[in-house]
Amino acid sequence: MWVKPQEIFIKTALWDSDETTLYFVLQRRKGHGKSKGFSSLLVGTLDSVRDTKPAPYRILHQTPNSEVYYVIATALTEPEIRQDWQWLFDNVCPTLHSFDTEEEVTEFVCCKINSILATEQEIFTEDEDSVTYKNVDYEFHERFRMPKDEKLVCYYSCSYWKGKMPRQGWMYLSVHYMCFYSYIFGRKTSIKIRWADVTELAKTNSLLFPDSIKVVTRDGEHYFTLFLRKNETFALMQQLANIAMKQLIDDKSGSFNIDKDLLTKLSKNVPKKPSFLKRDLDARKQSNLFTLRFRLPQNEKLDGTEECTLWTPYNKRHNWGRLYLSQNFICFESRVRNLVRLIIPLRNVHQVERADSGGTGSSSGDSGSILITTAHHTSFLFGNISDRDFLVHKISELLAKLPNDVYREKATKVLAQSDVDGWTPQPPLMTLFRTHQTSPIKQIQQKKEKQWEDHMAEVGRGVSMYQTTEGSELVVNGIPELLRGELWSVFSGSILQKAQNKGLYERLVNKALSTKTQANDEIERDLHRSLPEHRAFQNDVGISALRRVLCAYALKNPQIGYCQAMNIVASVLLIYCPEEQAFWLLATICETLLPDYYNTRVVGALVDQGVLEELTEVHLPELHAKLDELGMMKMISLSWFLTLFISVMPYECAVNVMDCFFYDGAKVIFQVTLTILDINREKLLKCTEDGQAMQVLNDYLQGIYNEEAMALSTEPRTAEKTIKIQELIYQSYRSYGSSVSNENIEHLRLKHRLRVVRQLEDSLEKNTLRALQQDKLLELNELQELLSAIREELLWAKRVPCERLEAPYESYRLDYTQFKTLFCALSPWAKGDFAEAITARMFKLMDYDDDGIVSARGLSVALGLSVRGEAARRLRALYAAHAPPLLPRRDLMPTHFTDTGEELAADAISFFDSADDEVIPEPGPLQRSISEVCGDGTPMDKSDSETSQIGPTYFTVESVRACGLAGLASGASTPGAGGAGGAGGGGAAPPLPRDHFLQLLAVLHDLTQSRPQVYEAVVLAGTLLLQLGELNHRPQLDREISQDSLFLAAAAKQPEVQLDPNGNTTEPEPEIRKPSPSPSKETEPEGVWSITLEQFLATMLSQPALEEFFNEKVSILPELELLRQRDRLQSVS
Amino acid sequence: MSSRKKALLKVIILGDSGVGKTSLMNQFVNKKFSNQYKATIGADFLTKEVIVDDRIVTMQIWDTAGQERFQSLGVAFYRGADCCVLVFDVTAPNTFKSLESWRDEFLIQASPRDPDNFPFVILGNKIDLDNRAVSAKRAQQWCQSKNDIPYFETSAKEAVNVELAFQTIARNALAQETEAELYNEFPDQIKLNANDNGRNRDGDNCAC
């Protein structure tokens, strides 16, 4: 047991040293164990006199040149102390020579021991989230400037290798980050790494970094050593990193929720762990393994397990194994692999009774049995249950919690059948479109059917059949066609999904068929390209069924929608299964058996490519090198895996692989693939280019044959026969059946997922950068930093799945808050009193579809314009952001520099009143989109465009935006589309009404207030513009005002500027500071107070100071750096 | 000798899903149009021997999956391509608009030595249909703007222009191939290629 390091001065008196190393001594108190004699007797006496009874074993730390010793561990028994000693020896000793001085060694050791102690205390606390944990949690948030809602999962004592020096400290694992903090030798080390940035996690052992955990990010590698429980720590790290990856793959799980249910589980099986969240994660992992093992729906949560026996009637045996209990199932698996497996859905349980073995009267308590009877009058007998009462109690508790709808099943069923909207679910298409069978094949099929009937007479039928070794042999031989549908559904577990979701398929179909989506279009295109060789799909009956299944699934799971290859798989399912069952089988494949395979980035298939590559490297190293050289690894797995071999092997052979796949899971695909590669090894090794290797494999695959089933296509086979499918499958089990397991694959998937997701993110980032560079505003390094800042910001946000991305940058979606955070931190426009107002208006300018979301490009352009655009473009953008339809009346705020606010307001109201009068009805949403305006043909959401009418023309928001952003390259450039981007002002902006203009002026004042000269120029230009507006407003004042009109002066000084031509010139009035000439109330407005864009630009640009100011190119790198420091503190020494 | 061996041309066909890539390839190689194809998943390929300027060359035509989510996955075999065929469906304007991004993606992934002069060929397919939506002129214009890419209007169904298009593809690919060799290795052996006695040897080499 570790103790707080205490200094002592004598080491030998009263103690014998059992072991000595350079830095540590293991001692035994005299009088204990071996040594006997006078002095030990004395020690014994002394101890009893003092009544202190120090522990008889201890470990001291010393350095060769020091007089001081530290007690670092004590123990009552020898094995105990030996354990600590061994740990020191294995973990601490190898590290110590890296230190230069003995002081450092001592400081390190003491620090290490102290931290272990702190961890241990933690582990023994029983509370949910103990006081210490709370303290650490607080510290964690403070040290790493974590947002409040970031949850600390666990923390461990460990060392971080900074260069050649290990720094002792703490590793903090939270939901989104892994952090390390150490303060030792007067130096601080602090590291903060996002899980989402981790590309690799590995346990390594090298001379340089002994026995450590390696964490790789794209910025570099980090090594951590000296964990007390390295495996536990590593497993947790892996799990957290994977949750982060899953979030990146799958946006819907954007936030992490603690699973309250998990708390109510069998407490005796849950080890005590420091954090509530850690416990939850452990439980999740257990549950995942459990659902994987029994092919249960993924959200099923394991409640507890119990060793016991299962009585199998077919061979009259008690089989030892483990019973698993979850919310909806009782499962059993034998200790001997594949001997027997059983699943009993709780909803089928009719009765649970204590059964007394052999009916010998009194219950024999400890070896109690229970008998579970299902609704179908089948009974299952479990025996040797150590705590039977507890189990019975638990089961009844779970039964009571089952949702009520279970019992309403029958009622809804009746309803469902009468309520069919013009379509009837099809029976297995095989039964409608029979393929002709030759009599030998008919006989084989009938023989197989007979075998299965006999087998099922013994082991039962349906969900709760005993799955036995004999059964698996029958599967490997190929399931008879007639029974495929039934058995596939049972083995894959999809029958459970179907049972749990009564009526859902029908509802989905009705809804899916009545909506028009992109997925439906894609499905439509592929319906005839699924299984065209089967008669069922040369006919509308099959095609319609396929359409329903695929459209319903696309609706059910928008994360996947429709992915090519699903059509091929689904069509095969429809051949053998009734329609609804085919649907649930498809769902099971997509969600459980081949997770993430078909999602929008085909992540799962890519992950499994990596897994296959690794397996090949392990089992067929020579071939792996070759295929890698040819670039083949990536090619084969896609079509083989995504279509379950259906598109690469003859159909009647691929279905045999599917038999095993549903029975044994994804491992089957891997083992068959490895076998095929292995068989063709010699030929493949001789290939010199990828086409050749493809040909070898294609020829082999096409030549696989099945003598026990009819081929679909009636055309004579051209390919040379290569191998019987049964033989191939046998061989795959023989060679790889035991070395490739589902657990193994799941584990490898975990590892490769990190890499794949990272790569996808990288390529997304690369594409985004490429697209953003086309705007020619920000520099590449600025864009890079900006994107990483955006990613950081988005981490806290739930991302919404998008149907189809027009461009890569659309995947980065910022809402206003996020936009604001970044824009305010980075843009020089958002520094003054109007920061918020400007930000909001720029946001609106960029939010082209008014959905409150702006893409990375929106932010990049807004920022880029404010620091890089030419003066005219910047001013245009500002102008447009203040123009009426974009900046609606209601959003105007009082300008702080007018002392005639009320008058202005009155004025504004009267203006709008009169404007309303002129507009006859409210103009409906205009059918013009920004894309048209920009010459970029992409249609967009144009629902509620506000329009404004000033003068005779309508101005749509789109047109104002286009005008404000003129000069920007349009979205994805499209061949042949009209104009060359939005250049040349595809849009137009309305003249600004007075109060809008005042807002703009206020903003301009705000932007320039720190630069007196520029400020002066703004004031001057502002005054001119106000007068100009006044002139437009009341032309009859023309003459009076023009007497002293400033703009005329300006015009005269800058003759090249094209203002409205006017001959007269006057002197400017420098004393005008407050640009608020109050309108005289007695005069009725005859025109409308307004300033046009042209007037605005001309006036502004006629001031050299302003032109210069708005042409200044500013780098935002310093701001980005500040932001980065705020977000990520890495290795501060 | 070694330049003789390279009488193998690698051609990549790209374009949105459903434009008729697989059908075109099969029309060219097997001389038939059929409704019995599955959608292409991953990558597939066929080979055919053609005679170009009295030389026999083997064309290795790679067909790809067109659905957007597969776009970045098939890229492994882009490398080493001698020609890239971009296909669109003249009845579906969107497939025409995607050409640009297919082209860009190809250039990025294949990273040919001289991207500006890499041979592309554009095929506007399904001209047998009535509901045409992309005019020949528009397509032609775009092709001209992209460094004069050859453009053909085809129908895989009725075998219109398919042979001609693939001949051009082979010829352009071969030109590229010769140029690559010129850059690459044995520059003096190029002259040998002009000799006619190379034909037999090509035949021999195909046994591999």
Ligand SMILES: Nc1nc2c(ncn2[C@@H]2O[C@H](COP(=O)(O)OP(=O)(O)O)[C@@H](O)[C@H]2O)c(=O)[nH]1
């Ligand atoms: N009318 C017509 N249909 C065609 C033509 N080429 C292909 N198709 C059809 O278009 C669909 C898609 O063809 P496919 O070759 O699979 O397209 P891919 O996805 O580009 O490989 C199939 O139904 C073909 O029958 C053509 O030239 N004319």
Ligand SMILES: [Mg+2]
């Ligand atoms: Mg195809």
